[in-house]
Amino acid sequence: MSKETRDHIINYLKNNLRYDGRNNLQYREVTVETNVVKTAEGSARVKLGDTELIAGVKFEVGKPYPDIPEEGTIMVNAELLPMSNPEFESGPPQIQAIELARVVDRGIRESKAIDTKKLCIKAGEQVWTVIIDLIPLNDAGNLFDAAALAAMAALKSAHFPALEGQKIDYKKPTKQKLPLVAEPISVTVLKIGSYFVVDPLLQEEEILDARLTVATLDDGTICALQKGGKLPLSIEEIEQMIDIATDKAKELRKHLR
Amino acid sequence: MAQAHRLQKVIMMSYKKRIDGRKFDELREIEAKVGVIKNADGSAYFRIGKTIAYAAVYGPRDLFPKFLQDPEKGLLRTNYNMMPFSGSGERVKPGPSRRSREISYVTEKALSPVVNLEDFPNSVVDVFIELTQTDAGSRCAGICAASMALADAGIIMKDLVAAVSVGSVDGQIVLDLDYDEEAYDKGDVADIPLAMIPSTGQFSLLQMDGKISKENLMKALEMGKKALPKIIEIQRNALKKKFEVMQNE
Numbered sequence: 001m002s003k004e005t006r007d008h009i010i011n012y013l014k015n016n017l018r019y020d021g022r023n024n025l026q027y028r029e030v031t032v033e034t035n036v037v038k039t040a041e042g043s044a045r046v047k048l049g050d051t052e053l054i055a056g057v058k059f060e061v062g063k064p065y066p067d068i069p070e071e072g073t074i075m076v077n078a079e080l081l082p083m084s085n086p087e088f089e090s091g092p093p094q095i096q097a098i099e100l101a102r103v104v105d106r107g108i109r110e111s112k113a114i115d116t117k118k119l120c121i122k123a124g125e126q127v128w129t130v131i132i133d134l135i136p137l138n139d140a141g142n143l144f145d146a147a148a149l150a151a152m153a154a155l156k157s158a159h160f161p162a163l164e165g166q167k168i169d170y171k172k173p174t175k176q177k178l179p180l181v182a183e184p185i186s187v188t189v190l191k192i193g194s195y196f197v198v199d200p201l202l203q204e205e206e207i208l209d210a211r212l213t214v215a216t217l218d219d220g221t222i223c224a225l226q227k228g229g230k231l232p233l234s235i236e237e238i239e240q241m242i243d244i245a246t247d248k249a250k251e252l253r254k255h256l257r
Numbered sequence: 258m259a260q261a262h263r264l265q266k267v268i269m270m271s272y273k274k275r276i277d278g279r280k281f282d283e284l285r286e287i288e289a290k291v292g293v294i295k296n297a298d299g300s301a302y303f304r305i306g307k308t309i310a311y312a313a314v315y316g317p318r319d320l321f322p323k324f325l326q327d328p329e330k331g332l333l334r335t336n337y338n339m340m341p342f343s344g345s346g347e348r349v350k351p352g353p354s355r356r357s358r359e360i361s362y363v364t365e366k367a368l369s370p371v372v373n374l375e376d377f378p379n380s381v382v383d384v385f386i387e388l389t390q391t392d393a394g395s396r397c398a399g400i401c402a403a404s405m406a407l408a409d410a411g412i413i414m415k416d417l418v419a420a421v422s423v424g425s426v427d428g429q430i431v432l433d434l435d436y437d438e439e440a441y442d443k444g445d446v447a448d449i450p451l452a453m454i455p456s457t458g459q460f461s462l463l464q465m466d467g468k469i470s471k472e473n474l475m476k477a478l479e480m481g482k483k484a485l486p487k488i489i490e491i492q493r494n495a496l497k498k499k500f501e502v503m504q505n506e
Contacts, residue, residue: 038307039390040342050295054389056342077341079351083313083385085296090336092352131348133341137311137387138294170346 006207013195019203020049025244027199032149032255034157041173042158046150048199050140055150056133057158061168064120064127072119072127076105078134078147085139085202103226104134104148104186107215111184111223114155118179121163128160130178141201144213145252148186152256155180184215184223185252187245191233196241198248212238214245218253222246272427272444276437282480284421284433284487289401289495291409299410301495303402305421306435307392312402313385314410317377331377335365335384337399343388345436360396361386367400367452367462371415372407382412393436393448394422400452400462405492409499419488420452420462423481425469430477432484445469449477453485 009019016023028049037043042057064071078101080088088094093101108114119128132154134147155178162172190197191210200208210229216222222242227233233241275281285306294300297313304310320326337360339349364386372382384406386399397420404418424434427444439448447467453460460478469477 037340037342037390039345039392043342052294054340056340058342058348060348077351079341081338081385081387082315082336082383083294083297083311083387086315086318131341133348133351135340135387138296140295168347 009204009207010193013192013197019201024195024197027251030252030255032153034153041161042154044150044153044157046146046153048142048146050138051142051146052138053134053136053143053146053150055154057154058131059161059168060129060131061121061126062129064124069124070120071116073129074109074114075129075131076101076108076151081135084136100143100147101134103144103213103224104151106224107148107184107186108151111182111215111217113180113182113184115179115181141205142188142199144188145186145199148215149252149255152183156256182217183253183256184217185249186213186215187248187252188213189241189244191237196244198244212241214242216246216249220246272429275431277435281429282432282484284484285435287488287491289405289491291405291495291499299406301402301405301409303398303405305394305398305433307390308394308398309389310395310398310402311387311389312399312406314382314406316382317380320379320381326379328378330374332381333365333369333372333374333384334381335361335368335386335403337361337364337386337396339388339391339395343390345392363462363464364396364400364403367420368403368418370461371418371454373413376413393434393439397421397450401488401492405495408496416454416456417489417492418452418454418461419485419492420450421481421484421488422448422450423477424448424467425473425477430473430480432480451481453482455486455489458482
């Protein structure tokens with residue numbers, strides 16, 4: 001992106017105004033729909049303006065890890081489809097997809113959102129694995145927040161399939177829901193020039209100096225952080241960004257109800 | 258005695274009523290839209306029953322690596338993919354499989370007869386087909402969506418392409434098999450995915466697996482040929498609808 005475009009965007013940010021008419025700390029319209037994929041045990045579609053992403057939850061049964069024989073496992077995967085953005089290429093997951101999946105994974109795992117002890121079927125032998133796939137249909141910026149929100153909405157909508165002996169009968173969903181004990185919400189704050197911005201457009205992501213993704217719980221506890229971008233951040237900036245993220249998380253959290 | 262027994266078996270096993278209650282020549286419910294993916298040059302959504310396909314078209318755009326470029330004609334490149342949660346059973350492992358690569362290949366062959374490749378020398382038109390959920394017939398749904406997305410992208414085409422599967426379940430010819438019918442285990446099943454170019458009535462996709470007599474195969478193809486114009490109508494209406502909306506704005 002040219003220096004002129006960058007200057008242009010920053011000039012607007014100076015007046016608390018964005019390309020699409022929003023304020024610097026304003027989200028686009030957020031919509032969350034659940035049960036959008038009939039073949040998944042849980043699913044959600046999140047839209048942030050023109051950004052659209054689907055999260056699907058599938059259950060499998062497997063052996064537990066030897067160091068935690070009484071706990072089930074979770075896995076988060078993201079596929080950045082070339083359908084959703086002309087910049088994405090086909091092939092094995094690129095680093096962007098890996099980072100996205102790992103940041104969402106950490107928010108869920110470190111907040112202990114899922115009580116993995118309740119995913120144990122037979123200690124040391126058989127446990128549930130919960131797999132969350134995050135797939136953007138259209139990337140118009142801010143996949144991080146869309147993916148984290150979709151993952152939580154999909155987990156909340158999920159029902160265990162029936163288990164017959166060692167095998168899952170996917171055609172028979174049960175009434176049993178996932179043991180969710182916390183709801184992490186991710187907000188990504190960008191630093192562009194000397195300004196902070198949330199819910200970036202693609203053009204804003206291209207010129208960011210730094211970004212900080214902050215996952216918080218409803219009591220303000222921070223459960224995951226990820227800094228990105230080429231420039232470093234001062235401790236004062238980090239504090240401001242966390243405050244913005246904690247505040248904005250309250251808005252996003254309403255969409256999980 | 259043996260003959261009487263065999264006769265009884267035939268009567269008992271015949272497929273008299275479809276599992277989901279449809280008539281034998283009835284399509285599942287279809288929903289079609291274009292312009293569903295903003296980033297793409299053209300896009301479409303096609304749902305038939307519980308099978309949902311999205312297609313996005315990017316291009317014509319420069320083709321790399323450069324040695325693939327052809328100054329005489331462009332390249333139509335299709336990619337069919339099932340999302341990991343779109344299968345009716347276990348999670349589908351992400352990434353290309355032998356199955357998805359073959360489907361991508363036959364999809365390209367199903368679509369290319371209607372696309373004027375000479376219109377975009379040295380370039381590529383990429384077609385990405387993604388299934389969010391499936392209940393059989395996914396390659397056909399993908400072809401229907403892809404053909405609409407190409408038209409939506411303004412690629413010059415001789416015609417649209419419509420696709421559906423036909424087949425036989427325990428000797429009964431049926432249209433648009435769902436997963437329960439494909440998995441029917443009380444008799445032979447044949448599944449025949451078809452794609453047709455409506456203006457010529459020719460088929461550009463024809464595959465089959467299962468068992469069927471030649472007589473029944475010909476009947477099944479006729480049934481498909483009769484049903485496909487209904488799908489074309491739905492595809493056309495979806496395209497018209499977008500442009501009506503644009504005119505009114």
